[in-house]
Amino acid sequence: MLIKDDIAFFQAVKARLVKFEGTGSGRSDNELESTIKQIVDQAISSDKVVDIFEAAGIDKPDITGLEVLSDEFLLEVKGMKRQNLALELLKKLLNDEIKTRSKTNIVKSKKLLEMLEGAIQRYQNNLLSTAEIIQELINIAKEIKKADSEGERLGLTNDEVAFYNALEVNDSAVQVLGDEQLKEIAREITDKVRANATIDWTIRESARAKLMVIVKRTLTKWGYPPDKQAKAIETVLKQAEAMADFMTKN
Structure with a gap:
């Protein structure tokens, strides 16, 4: 699954939850949210990038022009009404981004993965609220972007x-x-x-x-x-x- 597909997945889920319209699966909003959380957990624990569209039964929308990890996109994710779902989706996105970079820079990707796992662990230990963990993950997304420009610097x-x-x-x-x-x-x-x-x-x-x-x-x-x-x-x-x-x- 291409990184760009993660953006489309965010968009598709957001549209589904905001409009409360069917996707052809006949499932309720809560059922879809539960399914997505399960898929995200499986995707993060897997060595492979899961085709989350197919697993969730969601069509891929047109996302031409959007850039993964852009400030605009991260702001859109942060603004989702379903904060728990935004958290799960952000975890999925960052995990895929780090997996991709592990193929070319093992040291940097290891550091980024430790940051991600550390933030999630603090959230699970009730040291961070949902809003705080989302901001932490957005900060990690910015660290990924910073790492990408290290060569130029x-x-x-x-x-x-x-x-x-x-x-x-x-x-x-x-x-x-x-x-x-x-x-x-x-x-x-x-x-x-x-x-x-x-x-x-x-x-x-x-x-x-x-x-x-x-x-x-x-x-x-x-x-x-x-x-x-x-x-x-x-x-x-x-x-x-x-x-x-x-x-x-x-």
């Missing part, structure tokens, strides 16, 4: 940003190197991963071992803290595997 490609994030750049010991040097390390590692990560390298231990040596030498060359290298190498290799997997499927 840093002057790096998306792949380079992924390896830049893998270098533990927020660690105080690593920050001593300076941002410009960290960006150069990210660029060099990206180039070397591309040159050495073949389509089947993830299943060849020798290829993985070779790349590990290359990454370690690169980090040492640039003066990366020795006591931080093991974790950085592990993360870089995971990111390289994700890159190779993404390349084979696209």
Whole structure:
């Protein structure tokens, strides 16, 4: 299911609840809301993106011109009368957005997922009201948008940003190197991963071992803290595997 479909799903459900009109399923408004919550819970726990339209029996409306995570769209979601339903739908949208990004940037997507799960946990523990959790999720949506523009801010490609994030750049010991040097390390590692990560390298231990040596030498060359290298190498290799997997499927 495309991310754009999530917008259409929001629109379709909102129209259904506001107008109280049938969708051809013959179900009541409360039944539809219950069905949607169940589908959202299943979608979030699944590794795959669920076709929520088909599961809920809702037709896909025309959504030409709308941008996912736009301020306009998030404001529309926040303004839904059914706040509980808005919450469930927002959870679904953010979960799908993060799943999509996990294919290209494992570090950033992990951080965003932790933010999402943490906010939901606080809500479930009655530390946040429905209105407060919706605002929290909207803030996370804005963090996703901010992450998407990180490459432009840093002057790096998306792949380079992924390896830049893998270098533990927020660690105080690593920050001593300076941002410009960290960006150069990210660029060099990206180039070397591309040159050495073949389509089947993830299943060849020798290829993985070779790349590990290359990454370690690169980090040492640039003066990366020795006591931080093991974790950085592990993360870089995971990111390289994700890159190779993404390349084979696209």
